[in-house]
Amino acid sequence: MWDYLVDRLPQILFAGWQHFSLVVQCLILATALSIVLAALVYRSGAWTSVANSVTAIGLTIPSFALIGLLIAPVGYGVTPAVIVVTFFATLPILRNAVVGLSSVPAATVESARGIGMSRMRTLLTVELPMAWPVILAGIRVSAQMVMGIAAVAAYALGPGLGGLIFSGLSRLGGANSLESVVVGVIGIIILALLLDLILVGIGRLTTPKGIRA
Amino acid sequence: MPENPTGPAAPQDRTPQTTGSSAGAATAPTGAQPTDTQPTGADMSSTGAPADAGSQGASILLREITKAYPGQKKPAVGGLTMEIPAGSTVMLVGPSGCGKTTTLKMINRLIEPTDGSIIMGDEDITTMDADKLRRRIGYVIQAGGLFPHMTVAANIGIVPKMLGWDKQRIADRVDELLDLVSLDPGTYRGRYPKELSGGQQQRIGVARALAADPPVLLMDEPFGAVDPITRQRLQDELISIQAELKKTIVCVTHDFDEAVKLGDWIAIFAEGGQLVQYDSPEQILKHPANDFVENFIGSGAGLKQLTLSRVADAEVREALTSPVDAGPAAALEALRTAQAAGTAPAGTEDSIVVLDSRQRPVHWFSARQLERLSAFPDRPDEDLPVVGERASLNDALDTMLVSSTSNAIVTGGRDRFLGVIGVETVMDAITSARSAGAEQAPPSPLGENTGPVEVTSP
Numbered sequence: 294m295w296d297y298l299v300d301r302l303p304q305i306l307f308a309g310w311q312h313f314s315l316v317v318q319c320l321i322l323a324t325a326l327s328i329v330l331a332a333l334v335y336r337s338g339a340w341t342s343v344a345n346s347v348t349a350i351g352l353t354i355p356s357f358a359l360i361g362l363l364i365a366p367v368g369y370g371v372t373p374a375v376i377v378v379t380f381f382a383t384l385p386i387l388r389n390a391v392v393g394l395s396s397v398p399a400a401t402v403e404s405a406r407g408i409g410m411s412r413m414r415t416l417l418t419v420e421l422p423m424a425w426p427v428i429l430a431g432i433r434v435s436a437q438m439v440m441g442i443a444a445v446a447a448y449a450l451g452p453g454l455g456g457l458i459f460s461g462l463s464r465l466g467g468a469n470s471l472e473s474v475v476v477g478v479i480g481i482i483i484l485a486l487l488l489d490l491i492l493v494g495i496g497r498l499t500t501p502k503g504i505r506a
Numbered sequence: 507m508p509e510n511p512t513g514p515a516a517p518q519d520r521t522p523q524t525t526g527s528s529a530g531a532a533t534a535p536t537g538a539q540p541t542d543t544q545p546t547g548a549d550m551s552s553t554g555a556p557a558d559a560g561s562q563g564a565s566i567l568l569r570e571i572t573k574a575y576p577g578q579k580k581p582a583v584g585g586l587t588m589e590i591p592a593g594s595t596v597m598l599v600g601p602s603g604c605g606k607t608t609t610l611k612m613i614n615r616l617i618e619p620t621d622g623s624i625i626m627g628d629e630d631i632t633t634m635d636a637d638k639l640r641r642r643i644g645y646v647i648q649a650g651g652l653f654p655h656m657t658v659a660a661n662i663g664i665v666p667k668m669l670g671w672d673k674q675r676i677a678d679r680v681d682e683l684l685d686l687v688s689l690d691p692g693t694y695r696g697r698y699p700k701e702l703s704g705g706q707q708q709r710i711g712v713a714r715a716l717a718a719d720p721p722v723l724l725m726d727e728p729f730g731a732v733d734p735i736t737r738q739r740l741q742d743e744l745i746s747i748q749a750e751l752k753k754t755i756v757c758v759t760h761d762f763d764e765a766v767k768l769g770d771w772i773a774i775f776a777e778g779g780q781l782v783q784y785d786s787p788e789q790i791l792k793h794p795a796n797d798f799v800e801n802f803i804g805s806g807a808g809l810k811q812l813t814l815s816r817v818a819d820a821e822v823r824e825a826l827t828s829p830v831d832a833g834p835a836a837a838l839e840a841l842r843t844a845q846a847a848g849t850a851p852a853g854t855e856d857s858i859v860v861l862d863s864r865q866r867p868v869h870w871f872s873a874r875q876l877e878r879l880s881a882f883p884d885r886p887d888e889d890l891p892v893v894g895e896r897a898s899l900n901d902a903l904d905t906m907l908v909s910s911t912s913n914a915i916v917t918g919g920r921d922r923f924l925g926v927i928g929v930e931t932v933m934d935a936i937t938s939a940r941s942a943g944a945e946q947a948p949p950s951p952l953g954e955n956t957g958p959v960e961v962t963s964p
Contacts, residue, residue: 400648403616403651404652405653406640407614407640408640408664408714408715409637409638409665414668423653423655503655503700504655
């Protein structure tokens with residue numbers, strides 16, 4: 294096992310970095326997407342329930358199936374990986390963003406409007422900062438979840454540690470096959486913990502003192 | 507008729523009436539100046555026109571405004587015409603669902619009127635940009651409506667920031683306003699709302715509304731979320747702030763006593779935004795327009811008159827005083843001497859108020875208590891029945907009842923001792939309030955429902 298690790302360290306580190314980078318970039322994309330979607334739907338009860346249903350149903354789709362289906366229209370490589378990871382990352386964040394925005398007290402929003410803030414300014418300077426801790430909690434859940442999902446990207450020849458797992462599994466019993474799978478899995482766990490730690494730090498830095506629990 | 511809402515004859519001055527309804531105000535032996543603590547001072551009426559120079563109040567005219575919600579038969583507010591004189595405090599009261607809040611929110615167009623127009627100063631504000639309009643109208647809601655993620659300074663400075671003031675000017679303004687609402691700028695400017703008590707949050711809410719010095723202040727149940735003692739203090743503060751700034755204040759409340767205490771004019775609404783009576787507190791108490799108003803006022807109209815009269819307008823009597831440095835023996839001697847000479851003031855002839863070096867009352871002792879004392883206690887007596895000269899007679903009576911005394915100490919600016927007020931004075935005020943006629947009634951501002959309104963008053 295140790296030899297395997299030492300021999301292929303550069304490749305493993307490179308795959309790990311790619312995995313991490315894929316997840317982080319998709320998370321950023323998903324967060325932006327979620328906030329925009331949430332801002333569009335949270336004022337209307339009907340659209341809020343639509344968003345909640347979509348997020349609930351979306352999570353039941355097997356990621357493996359989704360990436361398989363995507364190969365036909367978008368081909369192999371990075372594109373299907375990004376689409377799948379972003380899709381799954383969006384679901385928990387969107388849900389939390391809707392909850393966060395709609396739990397800003399109506400009186401606070403009214404007082405913002407009452408002192409002459411436009412809709413947009415109210416959203417950006419009052420509602421989003423107040424909803425941010427809830428949104429961030431969604432991002433953390435998302436980060437843990439898509440770390441694993443990103444591994445299936447390898448099925449469509451995408452980047453990341455998934456490649457180690459797939460290649461190990463496909464020749465199980467062969468030389469170094471088990472090591473390959475184990476290194477891939479443990480690598481993903483380590484990356485997940487690392488990312489969570491970073492997100493906690495970001496939370497500390499970006500949550501306004503007045504609403505910190 | 508609505509075309510000329512605030513002519514020179516717009517009623518501004520209620521001073522004569524206030525004085526007339528408080529007993530014996532003419533003979534205050536301490537020579538305490540009967541201070542007119544009502545928001546509309548005599549200086550305004552002497553000019554003969556609403557003084558809306560600078561940032562002082564602007565008049566508001568609601569002209570046949572209607573708010574109808576789709577799917578509802580009756581409008582929430584129907585054809586309401588109402589004149590709000592510049593620089594005065596108008597209280598909108600009524601049972602829940604009577605359209606008073608709707609009316610208030612139509613002024614800053616948080617609720618857009620379905621019909622009619624609103625004129626502020628000389629300007630029709632019905633169609634102007636709502637966000638720009640609201641930056642010129644202060645808005646205070648229950649518990650202040652502060653933004654929890656911003657500091658006190660950021661909360662107060664938010665409207666000036668939107669108006670593009672520079673940083674230094676905003677910072678100066680924030681400190682000035684914190685001072686105005688009796689909070690120390692150094693201590694409070696960096697705090698977050700959750701680190702403040704309910705009363706302090708409410709003060710910040712008022713400060714924020716005043717930040718850009720708007721001519722008009724709208725308040726929606728501003729003191730609904732605080733305890734009674736804090737509420738009384740906040741009301742007193744609002745009265746003194748208003749005495750200084752002379753804004754036009756429109757305030758919604760369900761508490762009729764609060765309306766009587768704060769308002770120059772009270773508008774009583776019944777369901778459907780139907781204006782039942784719009785008049786001065788005195789007139790409403792003496793001549794309720796109909797059964798609905800009478801029921802709403804509730805019993806004890808005579809007692810409610812007490813909230814109209816200030817301690818400073820009533821008879822504040824002299825009392826014996828002694829400096830705290832002189833000690834109990836000197837105080838006792840002074841008391842005995844006065845009693846022997848017959849100069850001890852009636853009512854408090856057997857007691858003496860002990861004052862500190864800045865003339866603030868610290869103790870109040872009877873002769874018997876003084877005999878037992880070898881030295882005054884170090885700490886001032888926290889339970890002294892003390893009322894400010896701006897407090898209402900109602901507050902004074904409250905204070906006496908709470909401390910089971912028949913007299914209360916009256917203090918002026920910086921807690922300086924002014925005299926004492928006796929329970930008889932308060933009783934006299936009740937009696938004379940009952941018998942006082944309506945001879946000095948000022949003409950009330952215009953207010954009516956002109957639209958097609960189904961009248962369903964109970």
